[in-house]
Amino acid sequence: MAKASVAVEEEPTEEVKEKGSRKDASEREDAKTGFTVPRDMVLLPSMGKLYGKNHPLHKQEFVEVRHLTAADEDILTSRSLLRSGKALDHLLQNCIVDKSVSIDDLVSGDKNSIMTFLRISGYGSDYEVKMECPSCEDEVQYTFDLSRLSVRTLDLIPEDIEKPLFTIKLPSGNEISFKFLTSAEENEISEILEVTKRKTNSPLERNITTRYSKQIQSVNGDSSQETINSFVKSMSVADSRAFRKFMSDNEPDVIMKQPYTCPMCDHKEEVDIPIGVGFFWPE
């Protein structure tokens, strides 16, 4: 009883305090320099539909982001720093105006949207990369136009926003529920793959199965990790393809694909845009 009344009394005060400090944080940043860094509202492919009630981006379609500054370039000009995903995350985190938003909690499509915005506003939309032509296999220099990327926004609505899971029936008849991965979960997967690769020294990358084991939350209503792991291990190619198709049709994200015409062999194809160091470090 006593506890409850204390909580009720404290709640509004804390909320006001929190909201105040959120606003102040970005203003303080400007005050420090005496200049205002331009800001923009960046589209969240998730439309905020994957964030629970207590998340600052709950049902928000946009997030306020400030442009890159020369100070950010200190991070960007260090190639080795940029190679580690952590430096990039740190940079993105700095640019989100609302300091109560953690980059780790964002679904990866929302993070990609912020990343693409910062790239375009800072360095323009021409993205020149060295890549291997999928047809003649020659190494070519190719320029993609990042301003023409399309965004797939989330059309699905999770049944329970506090636990945003989606359910599909696979060709085998098994029903799985799964989630869209956050930036932190993506980082975890990269680390697991990195460690496995070093330990086993095997060229075999367990990319797909590692990802599925994290994404799938239950199989036919059974949510034990053991069941999920053994299901993933024995998952048929047909099931795997159906799941991937569902993901590529529905996962909220910036679609990093663009038409490509080979300057060497004239081959035309829609390709995945290779994201390398040059994305934030144009030559």
Ligand SMILES: [Zn+2]
């Ligand atoms: Zn070619």
